[in-house]
Amino acid sequence: MSSLLRVRPTKIELIRLKRRLTLAHKVHRILRERLTILVNEFLARVREAYRLRLQVNKFIGDVYKRAVLVASTYGSGIFDYYQSVTRTKTTATIGLENIMGVKTKTAMIRKFENATPLYPGLDSFREEAYKLIEAIIELGRAEQAVYAIGREIERIKRKVNALQYLVIPRLENTIRYLMMKFEEREREEKARLKRVKSVLERRRGGS
Amino acid sequence: MGVDEFYTDLLERALREELRIVNKYIPYRRENLCKLLEMRTPYYVSRDGTISLLDRKELLLLKELLGEEACKLLVPIIIEYKPSLGEATYIVRDEVAAKAIARLLGIRNFKKSLTLYRANLYEVRAKLRTATLIVFMPE
Numbered sequence A: 001m002s003s004l005l006r007v008r009p010t011k012i013e014l015i016r017l018k019r020r021l022t023l024a025h026k027v028h029r030i031l032r033e034r035l036t037i038l039v040n041e042f043l044a045r046v047r048e049a050y051r052l053r054l055q056v057n058k059f060i061g062d063v064y065k066r067a068v069l070v071a072s073t074y075g076s077g078i079f080d081y082y083q084s085v086t087r088t089k090t091t092a093t094i095g096l097e098n099i100m101g102v103k104t105k106t107a108m109i110r111k112f113e114n115a116t117p118l119y120p121g122l123d124s125f126r127e128e129a130y131k132l133i134e135a136i137i138e139l140g141r142a143e144q145a146v147y148a149i150g151r152e153i154e155r156i157k158r159k160v161n162a163l164q165y166l167v168i169p170r171l172e173n174t175i176r177y178l179m180m181k182f183e184e185r186e187r188e189e190k191a192r193l194k195r196v197k198s199v200l201e202r203r204r205g206g207s
Numbered sequence B: 001m002g003v004d005e006f007y008t009d010l011l012e013r014a015l016r017e018e019l020r021i022v023n024k025y026i027p028y029r030r031e032n033l034c035k036l037l038e039m040r041t042p043y044y045v046s047r048d049g050t051i052s053l054l055d056r057k058e059l060l061l062l063k064e065l066l067g068e069e070a071c072k073l074l075v076p077i078i079i080e081y082k083p084s085l086g087e088a089t090y091i092v093r094d095e096v097a098a099k100a101i102a103r104l105l106g107i108r109n110f111k112k113s114l115t116l117y118r119a120n121l122y123e124v125r126a127k128l129r130t131a132t133l134i135v136f137m138p139e
Helices: A011-074 A078-085 A122-206 B003-021 B033-038 B056-072 B095-105 B118-127
Strands: A091-099 A102-110 B043-045 B051-053 B077-081 B089-092 B114-117 B132-136
Touching: A011 A078, A011 A122, A011 B003, A011 B118, A011 B132, A091 A122, A091 B051, A102 A122, B033 B056, B056 B095, B077 B095, B089 B095, B089 B118, B095 B114, B095 B118, B114 B118, B118 B132
Parallel strands: B077 B132
Antiparallel strands: A091 A102, B043 B051, B077 B089, B089 B114
């Protein structure tokens, strides 16, 4: 594509182009800042997701060991029995989270506060299972955010590059071209006036 | 209309649209912290109509930071970015919000509004992920 825009060489067009250039600079600056913040958010989320993944792996091991211990003490039917006699109150709300305009899925867990005491061993199992669920939800949230922010970064980066390497240079080149054209026109006008003046003077001298 | 004219017109519209959508996620109305803490699921509605959830832990942290003034705080806290302030400079104009953030960061000297730099911003965003919003203010 040409590095110049095909425009009519008029002053109005020059003013319009200058206005457009100011707007392009403004958008470029804002998008670049947004990109920087999003990249940082992305890196923070990647670190968080990694930490949570390790945490989930650890909790799974702990809960599994605890479950084996409880089942060996009370029998394998204890979990079904617990589920049948307990009103499940721990709830998770699924919704959206906004990270610099990037919408990601999120979930907030709400713990059942007034838990009645259970058999020895089952209480700590319940606590550990809750921690595991919480960690899984946090991990899901962090990974969702990583994907969504990554996609947005890609999109914004393309726009920033287009503005930086294509739109702004093209506008600047066109403005420079138009200004040169006007200067050239002015010089031509001056030369023409001088020529007319000298012709007139010659005629006056001749008569 | 020629191809180039059409293209430049389109470009101008796209640039203006970009400035508009960059702030589409700002809240339609902000609620005070006490009211949000009373809600079963704290949330706010953005200008584009989406409902964004707020983390209760963050709200409790803000309450702890502000103490008695907690009910005056409007959540989410708006952090403004204005290109004229200089690159990587942000400002919190709300006095109560500025106080909360200053306490979070351990900043003592500030007047009504609080100026933040990029490093501060990252720290704030790490601790108050859902309770803060960055708004772009084009001149």
